[in-house]
Amino acid sequence: MAGGALGGSAGRTHADIRPPVRPRRPARPVRAAAPRVTPSPTPPRPHGMVFHGARGSRMVALTFDADMTPGMWRSLDAKRVRSSYDHRIIKTLDATHTPATIFATGMWIKRYPDVTRTLAADPLLEFGDHSYQHSAFSTPCYGLPVLAPRKRTADVRHAASILDRYVPGHTAYFRFPGGCHDKAAVRAVLAAGVTPVQWDVISGDAFGHDPHAITRTVLREAKGGSIVVMHLNGPPNAPETHAALPGVIRGLRARGLRLVTVSKLLADSS
Template structure:
């Protein structure tokens, strides 16, 4: 397992809570006006860039963009609602975070949102709203948020013969919700993958997207600590993994109020994952 995965899971505190990492939402009521900043190009490519398959056709894995003088960084947000959390949602647990999405819009920050199909089924309007906003791009985080390897920090494990179907089911949920053009990018639940998982997903045609900066926002309550970890970890071409849920990552939105201005002050430009993958693949 790569080091960022270990650091990410460590922030979860209890393995069995990994399944609860959650989610994004629809636009909420904006706070008092914040300064607007120019964003990068937010148009979704008509032919999204992907990486070439690995040896023997294995699903390629993307961790970060080129380390060039161009100071760009991609913020990514995981919408981690698992297949068995319907009762918790029915009881009032919020797996969305409207204020976080509103903050990204106020600051004009492009972002990539990795949604589970189960989350999209629960929040189709929010998913559609995010996916139709050119500031954002939507990518696949599996349908069930079950693990694609054994012993993935307490997550239930998908059988090998169910892996491809689980990813395809998520795309089906996207289409049903009115998101027919989700990006061909996939993030493994828990960040856990192995050669078997990469082989089983080779037929889907996705690029697996990991990260090189762990925000530490899962279950965190100290927004200053989250902001500091991101700011200190970012390098040109970085991919930052974050979450957007009111129940399991309450410090994320307040942390953005520090992260965005500080990184812009350092000369960073926020981009979507597709721009970094395009640069890595030689496309501009």
Template sequence: MKRIYVINAKKLKQIIIIFTALLFALSIAYYERDAIAVFTKGKAKEPQAIYKVDTNEKKVALTFDISWGEMRPGPIIDILQEKNVKDVTFFLSSPWSQRHPETVKKIVEAGFEIGSHGHKYDFYSKYTDEEIRTQIGKAHTILTELTGVKPTLLRLPNGDFDKRVLQIANEMGYTVIQWDTDSKDWLNPGVEQIVNNVVSNVHPGDIILMHASDSCKQTHLALPIIIDKLRAQGYQFVTVSQLLAGSQLKLQEVN
């Protein structure tokens, strides 16, 4: 038995209108798909902190933070020169640098890279935007005057930052540098432990955290052993800037 379906003119008109509108929408989406993709791909990424690079080359960056004291920097600089390690990066606190211009001069003359360790040693994430800019700006002015070079790398005091700090640092021309291997020399756990903390965790593209402040009493004793052991493993020492050049960055997520 055959069935006959009857559609009145009004419903038929509605169906045609809906179908036509749907075809129009699909055609617009099809022709604009490339434009949509361009805007999506071109969306700016938020600034992030760099803690290592992705490379197969056995290159690592030794970094030293200095914010206090006058006893440790000299011996560490001497060891680096004795071991012919020319490419390392020092992150200098600007108040410390003002108090010890001769040591800063020695670092500059040795050809070591200098980054900023900020001005006031505090947790910048608790500051207002204006205060963050003030602290980074003060350090920038002081370090530029003392070294003759404008720093572009920033390691924040206490390694503390949030998205606001990263954004402001980026706007001021800085790349925030963290680390992937912590020597934990600041705990003074013993020379053997400091050496093990580095050697057992090091990897190609690593950024290694060490200190040259007086509170770190064993760094100068562990450093020559670390240098010898890493060289024996085939590692080459480079500055942070050299490590970043031409390498795929590994970024630290920030909530």
């Protein structure tokens, strides 16, 4: 009976009858879907100094220098200074949804690597290069140690390599320590493939002890296209930046000005 059911093949069981085996085709490789990336504004090609954006703009860029020198490092180690990072500034920027640009020295990043990673992940913030250890690129420069001319380009690249490690995709912008520069210093920065970005509004927060005076200065001087310089370090170098910042943000927005990153400001200007 079983043989008749299986097509009359005597002596064969169900397990003996199998369909012919066809050679298997190699599996096609599965392509992973490319992640969707929102492109950042394209910075202008390095051609010279930048002090502000287009004057017809209604945008203003707040920038914060994160300084660190060997002397500041020693003061931190000796507990003479508690910190060179004022988290209250970032708390205010986040609470008010205010974009900003941080110009960080390589030494500051090495002192605060975890903080840097956290700030780099904040969509409101972007980073630029502020040299490795805040040495002067020209003199006089507020008593800062002087960087030899032959080391300038290498210093910019050294700081950029540290930024590469902790802030992938950082901007191709550079800010001179102390804002001090000459024609040779500008050429050295351009040779590193980055654009030197200064400012047209000095907030006065460096060693300033009156937050209301800092706020009044920014509101008086800022206009469309302005780049404002402030500091991220906190006391003693910038003891009242955190206190002045809320008034700066409110006052600029009350005048119909939009706060943006340097990249946004310059991309629209170009």
